Amino acid sequence: MDAVLYNKVETEADRIFDLIGGLRRMVVDNVFALKMLSPGNAATPNYYLPSELELVFEPHFQVENNTATALILTGFSGSGWTDTGLRKLTITTPRDRFVNVQGAFSSMQYIESITFTNGLKTTGDFNGVFGGCQRLKEINCVIDVGGSWVNAPFGSCAALETVRFAENCIGKTNPNNFTMSFSSLLTNESLVSIANGLYEGAAKTLTLHATPKAACSTIMGTVSLDAGGTYHIFTADDSGNTSLADFITNTKGWTLA
Numbered sequence: 584m585d586a587v588l589y590n591k592v593e594t595e596a597d598r599i600f601d602l603i604g605g606l607r608r609m610v611v612d613n614v615f616a617l618k619m620l621s622p623g624n625a626a627t628p629n630y631y632l633p634s635e636l637e638l639v640f641e642p643h644f645q646v647e648n649n650t651a652t653a654l655i656l657t658g659f660s661g662s663g664w665t666d667t668g669l670r671k672l673t674i675t676t677p678r679d680r681f682v683n684v685q686g687a688f689s690s691m692q693y694i695e696s697i698t699f700t701n702g703l704k705t706t707g708d709f710n711g712v713f714g715g716c717q718r719l720k721e722i723n724c725v726i727d728v729g730g731s732w733v734n735a736p737f738g739s740c741a742a743l744e745t746v747r748f749a750e751n752c753i754g755k756t757n758p759n760n761f762t763m764s765f766s767s768l769l770t771n772e773s774l775v776s777i778a779n780g781l782y783e784g785a786a787k788t789l790t791l792h793a794t795p796k797a798a799c800s801t802i803m804g805t806v807s808l809d810a811g812g813t814y815h816i817f818t819a820d821d822s823g824n825t826s827l828a829d830f831i832t833n834t835k836g837w838t839l840a
Contacts, residue, residue, distance in 0.1 A: 672697050684703070699723075699726075707732075724747070728752050733754060758782065758785040763790065769792075805820050
């Protein structure tokens with residue numbers, strides 16, 4: 584069932600949550616939906632969300648002041664989501680639109696899969712975005728954090744296996760250390776994507792859980808320049824002569840911890 588949500592004032596939270604309970608896909612026309620998705624607190628969690636939910640933001644979507652160029656998604660986080668049935672969330676934002684996801688998904692303890700169908704190009708603070716998502720297994724999109732401050736977006740994400748980053752974007756803005764120390768199950772493909780995502784020459788520290796850190800020494804491949812000739816890319820290849828660990832430290836210039 585689809586629904587179109589138009590810009591209006593709504594204060595009856597119970598009725599709003601009852602509405603969501605009947606929907607699987609919502610086409611979001613304006614800021615009303617962001618207010619509607621606020622969970623309140625742990626004492627009054629939203630039990631009405633389905634196990635799967637899709638949000639589609641219209642290309643002309645504007646934030647409240649109608650002046651910012653970024654779409655602001657901060658309504659999902661908070662302890663009020665703890666007891667919901669939501670396991671799979673799919674979000675479609677206008678292509679190439681910057682999205683501010685500061686703290687957006689933190690404490691969603693039962694979420695397993697988050698998908699941005701047009702990718703995720705962030706602005707603002709990306710630190711702690713997925714913190715506390717203990718059952719999150721996959722983030723299905725390419726994440727470009729080149730416009731964000733990034734440090735530890737995946738705190739307590741012990742089940743995370745799949746995550747992908749745009750090349751040369753992690754630490755591009757306000758260079759800082761980057762940690763994924765809780766995630767022991769990262770696939771080799773995810774590790775290669777993280778390594779390629781590190782901003783070359785930032786001279787910061789990538790901290791991984793001991794298991795994927797050890798895997799970086801066994802993943803072999805080749806190194807080449809990107810199409811523009813500005814940074815290096817690692818391509819996994821069993822016959823290659825460079826380990827991913829060497830690529831991170833010697834080519835990207837990061838410390839691996």
